[in-house]
Amino acid sequence: MNDSGKALRTGFTTGACAAAATKASLSMLLSGLRVHEAVIRLPGGQYAGFSVTESRRSGISATACVKKDGGDDPDVTSGLSICSEVSLRPDLQDGTVLFLHGEGVGTVTLAGLGIPLGEPAINPVPRTMITGVVRTLLDRYGVSGGASVRISVPGGAALAEKTMNARLGVLGGISIIGTSGIVVPYSGQAYLDSIRRALQVAAENGCRELAISAGARSENALRSVFPGLPEHAFIHYGNRIGKTLEMIGDIGGFERVVVGVMLAKSTKLAQGELDLSSRSVGLDREFIAGLAAKTGYPESTGESIMERELVRSVVELIPFRAHEPFYRELAEACRSTCASVIPSIGLTFVLISQEHGCIVCPDNR
Secondary structure (H helix, E strand, O other): OOOOOOOOOOOOOOOOOHHHHHHHHHHHHHHHHOOOOOEEEOOOOOOOEOOOOOOEEOOOEEEEEEOOOOOOOOOOOOEEEEEEEEEEOOOOOOEEEEEEEOOOOOOEEEOOOOOOOOOOEEEEHHHHHHHHHHHHHHHHHOOOOOOEEEEOOOOHHHHHHHHHHHHHOOOOOOEHHHHHHHEEOOOOOOOOOOHHHHHHHHHHHOOEEEEEEHHHHHHHHHHOOOOOHHHHHEEEEOOOOHHHHHHHHOOOOOOEEEEEEEHHHHHHHHHHOHHHHOOOEEEEEEEHHHHHHOOOHHHHHHHHHHHHHHHHHHHOOOOOOOOOHHHHHHHHHHHHHHHHHOOOOEEEEEEEEEOOOOEEOOOOO
């Protein structure tokens, strides 16, 4: 629900939209009738209807588009047209679907996404949905052979420049994604899916050491300390550090993880919190003051900490230097929290201050 208590509206993934557009195109091609709505079965078994915003037929091909609706989720692809051009291919084996390149959909250039290199970036679940739609309609109309499907997203190439697609080896456009077909507002599932894809790409392309951070600023700090790591090794966790570490363990094959966290979020992680969003955990001055007392700072330092509004202002009381016991203890507490999730993987923890640099806390192995 939103702040007024109103239920938030769910939306649909680009993959679900692509499957619906494909059904509309092929239905029009096989029936000869214009289609205004396409109903598809989502991976979870429920059915969903999509309005067809435009359609056209030409010989053995037809094209239809639906508008991407992400519901009340702040989805950057909402409002885009997801189009599918379908052509009958009697030369293909029965039920075969050939995916062709379309405008605004990227090309896969790196292993790890579950898609053959050189093919359009249509993820495995949307491919399965589209293939199912095509096979069902061909069988219903008694048509032998297969079909080619060209998914296009006008404006997708420009949008892709604002994403991490290039790092994943998806060039020239967006990816057609979605595992459930449904976008749940503010669930963050799409973001978690993107983290998993980035980790899979890293694993498939030989990365055995990762450097994870909240975003671009903290990544830049890590790059200055670990310049030898390849591009694919740098992963953004946003605020979902715990989920990211879990995925690292699940995917396997990684020998060491460098974990970077900004000073402002470090006290949450040090206390065992693995979701670092501000709404999840508040500033705990007592914990910070207690840590200062534990590491030998005078009582007056703790009293001053209790008067502070921001964690980063602690550097005015305790200089941000690697030999300061306070920061060493704070970094070690953060490292221990991360180690509780992936105990068998080597960890190097890095405490980051945007103004003052990094403090590195390697593991004891």
